[in-house]
Amino acid sequence: MGISGAAFIAGAYEHPLRVIPDKSVAQVHAEVAAGALADAGLSFSDVDGYFCAGDAPGMGGIGMADYMGLKLKHTDSTETGGSSYLVHVGHAMEAIHAGKIKVALVTLAGLPRQASANLQMGVTDTPEGGFENVFGPTIHGMYALAAKRHMHEYGTTSEQLAWIRVAASTHAQYNPNAMFQNVVTVEDVINSPMVSDPLHRLDCCVISDGGGAVVIVSPDVAKGLERHSIKVLGHGEAPKHSDNGKIDLTYTGAAWSGPAAFDEAKLTPKDIQYASIYDSFTITVLEQIEDLGFCEKGKGGEFVADGGLISPTGRLPFNTDGGGLTNNHPVNRGGMTKILEAVRQLRGEAHPAVQVPNCELALAHGTGGSIGTRMGSATLVLGRD
Template sequence: MTIRNKAYIAGAFEHPTRLAPDKSTPQLHAECAAGALADAGLSLADVDGYFCAGDAPGFGGMSMADYLGLRSLRHIDSTETGGSSYILHVSHAAQAIAAGKCSVALITLAGRPRSEPFTRGRPGAPEEAFEGWVGQSTHNSYGMCAARHMHEFGTTSDQLAWIKVAASTHAQHNPHAMLRDVVTVDDVLASPMISDPLHRLDCCVVSDGGGALLVVAPEVAKALKRPLVAVRGAGEHIKGPMGGMNLDLTTSAAAVSGPAAFAEAGCGPGDIKYASIYDSFTITVLIQLEDLGFCAKGEGGRFVADGNLISGVGQLPFNTDGGGLCNNHPMNRGGITKVIEAVRQLRGEAHPAVQVPNCDLAVATGIGGALGARHGAATLVLERQ
């Protein structure tokens, strides 16, 4: 069953806070929900589907549905794939709507990692007993992938730095971004080394905050006074080391989720006007760009260099809100903001300095887990109609 044009994103909201010591996580969820509902012109009474992930406290979606007062639910989904969860939830919401399980699906994310820092490790993960005690971290995994990409393809730290330069060039126009100063390649290379070859400015910010989306049936979308943003295609995939038998560090699960999304959408990378690319680290962006087909494997370094990702300058404007590298990254699950900014671009509601002209087709993609280890990818193709 295809979901092409079977569902529309009618509401989108990004919480403006980046530090919330005086708010609870459920409160942030509720404020995000209220913002998306107001954007769409709907109410909680209209919601009959609810989607969230591991950032929801207590019993996850069940607890949050009760807290939000969702009394008309017919469908609920708490699928957890880390940073890609909320991109995947849009796809799952569209599938549920196409199957007649619900007609107005609310998706919320919220987190307070700045106010309540994470503890080390991933309790319950199979590898935790072997890796956690020696200090394995996300930074180590991504640094390893960057080093391997450099070894195999000649990618340089200068090229990776251009991804941060593009993100910061966009973030200067976002009043809510954590990092609004435009940086240069030299600034990135001069920042402290975190996990060789990744510098501090190659890493994303950590913020409190959240966001919400409303995915609705076509008849609901067409009755609302909002621009029509259709879910045109979607794909998802899981990739892991398989006990050491699958240690390809330069290819992500987006190599499967991306082509699947484009195939369902009936278009290709060359048709995309704007790209929201999950950017936990600069190397995350580069590898996804290759895997999605925007350039050949090994060509990512040359593709991102010299401002090719900067709106109004380069071939493929990306993350025009500043992304996770500069804007926000709540609860290690920043994928929802990738969809939110794609919706802004398609509606023509991005900041004028970064709005892509005639933006009618966008991609949003995310990586959850750890690149180079177990991770999941989700990709959406969205269209303004």
């Protein structure tokens, strides 16, 4: 069962800037919305569904609907951290399939570089908060917990993790908007300062201002547009949590969202020619590649080593925009940019040096929250129609 192909990504836009000192958050949301609608050949008045997450100012989607003057039949502010936007694409497809809407707008934007970004989890009265926050769990610390355990169980090495950054930086040299365009070596990564053992500074993503947006439309609307639309073939989402004291840090929610997306698309990992994989940290990529079924559990280190992720020659060309590790990780939420580069690949509009030849099937995967405690996971399988 499923609703494979019930919706198309008709418009996609990434904000070109990584540091934005002179604009408001709402303004950047509207800028990326305008960019994605222009890309699709549509206008604000065509939008009847709006999707956003916690980075959007105001209550749910209502504040930004007010700002942009949207007249809506449907809003969805599902919050699963950086994976939210892939969830939104799936939910938009459901609403379109149900006949509720025809044109859905999804936006992400924020300006974390304009205030001191607080990377520690706030001490709030969540039910679990008092049993975690008091112990100083920084974001990088929690991902380091996962890396350490994965190394212990499977023999994964820092050098193997470093290859993920090497591949991302190899791609970023072709992206003039990327924050870091310099190609790095395995030695550069493992010689960079330790942030939280076993993760080094170059195992971590960038912090950037900016954002992005996509426009999801019904098959009928897509037919009438000049721009090449991308078919949504499959969607899967799953939360993973601490499981009543049985937390296992060697896998992510991709172990559930991936199979769900592949089932809906009636495809397998072997069919995928390009993958956008969430890359808050190198360990995030490694665990998700295993969980999505691109290699056996525990063999991710070997899979990513020796250029395994470098496009177009590697085993699995990934994050050809440079990803969150080098290009852009707006508002510490990398899910939107994962969708955007998958769309570029399927349209044949990635940089020629990293374009996968005849790319017809791609995957985009997002994680949100923390791999060390609770996370959202969402997977999209996308196709050139």
